[in-house]
């Protein structure tokens with residue numbers, strides 16, 4: 001069974017100038033422990049999709065299910081990661097990572113929270129930086145710390161909305177490999193919203209292409225590459241073919257079929 005199941009979801013925002021349809025027939029199935037990368041034209045409704053999965057809004061029609069259970073209210077068991085990691089400057093990196101545990105598991109001991117945070121920080125290469133303040137770290141390091149914070153409480157689902165969008169190319173590729181290593185050590189289920197097709201192929205087990213607004217599921221592309229993939233795989237013919245295919249899908253989604 002899929003951990004996340006979205007079927008026939010349609011939604012329109014009420015605006016002063018009338019309803020704005022954003023989703024029209026969205027389907028998405030994400031098996032437990034896998035990554036779904038969602039791509040689509042700007043403004044097509046990708047962030048709206050994340051709000052639906054997190055239970056922050058209920059669609060006009062269609063169903064959103066987690067573990068087969070209808071999502072009707074905000075879920076504590078969904079972790080979120082965004083483009084600009086909002087780390088609290090008055091807390092150390094360690095205490096920033098611990099924060100979700102203080103909220104969802106207030107009865108656990110400080111020692112066990114520290115151990116959990118230290119374990120994750122070591123996995124992403126931040127051992128030795130636990131006592132630093134966020135401003136003492138580079139953008140890439142802050143994003144690593146923010147990743148740790150988003151999974152420290154072992155959420156059922158991690159939603160990432162353009163998490164690496166603000167980073168330079170090399171740092172971004174480093175972070176992709178960090179994600180791959182994190183997944184190998186502690187599997188989690190993830191919906192990743194991205195504008196970067198290479199990122200979608202590198203991190204996704206499937207890539208879902210949304211059509212232009214109002215968005216429907218235009219294409220589901222399984223990514224059949226080994227789990228221990230390295231960046232080099234993106235230059236291999238099978239990955240290049242997928243990237244071309246996705247590029248074409250995005251052109252269709254933008255209504256520019258045949259354009260180059």
Ligand SMILES: Nc1ncnc2c1ncn2[C@@H]1O[C@H](COP(=O)(O)OP(=O)(O)OP(=O)(O)O)[C@@H](O)[C@H]1O
Pocket residue numbers: 013014015020022041042043044045046047048049
């Ligand atoms: N609360 C809201 N009320 C009214 N309109 C909204 C609301 N939230 C989003 N919209 C509109 O709905 C459309 C889809 O927004 P959404 O943020 O989901 O798109 P997106 O695909 O994430 O965009 P981008 O790719 O630019 O990040 C946009 O036109 C946006 O202006």
